[in-house]
Amino acid sequence: MVGGRITRSLADYFFTHMQVIRNGVTLIAPNSNTWPHYVLNMRAGDVLVAFDVRRYEHDILRLAEMAKTKDVTLVLFTDQWGSPAAKHATHSFHARIEAPSAWDSSVVTLFIVEALIAAVQTATWEETKDRMRTLEALFDQTKMFKKFI
Helix, strand or coil: CCCCCCCCHHHHHHHHHHHHHHCCCCCCCCCCHHHHHHHHHHHCCCCEEECCCCCCHHHHHHHHHHHHHCCCCCCCCEECCCCCHHHCCEEEEEEEECCCCCCCCHHHHHHHHHHHHHHHHHHHHHHHHHHHHHHHHHHHHHHCCCCCC
C-alpha cells in the first residue's frame, strides 16, 4: 500500500487493518527514492493499493507504471476527476473529495476503505479470527493496552 503527501494516512490506516486480516501486507515507505526496491520484490499476482488525489503525484504514476511491468494488480483510490495512474489500474475507486473549505475531504474515501476492510474480514473470517486471537495474545504479553474485564 502506498499513499502520497496527504493520502499517506489513508494508506497507513488501511494497511494497519489489512495487516491484521492477512499476512504478506506491506506499507511502502513514503520516500519514493526507495520505491524501486519494493518493485524489485513484486511478483505477478501481487496487489498494489495506491491512493492518489488531485495534485496528483508523479511518483505514484511512475510506481503504477513500474508495477504494471511486473503484472501487479493496481487498486487505486482517487477522486472524481481521476488520477493519471488510473489508466494502469485494474480497479479504481473514485470518491468525491470537494468540501466547502480550502481543503479536500478524505471522508468518502475513508468510508470506502472501511467498507472494504469489513468485506475482506467477512470473506476471510475463519483465518482472520485466528489471526486476531493470536495478535490479542501478543498484545496481552506486551501489556501495551489496558485490559477491560
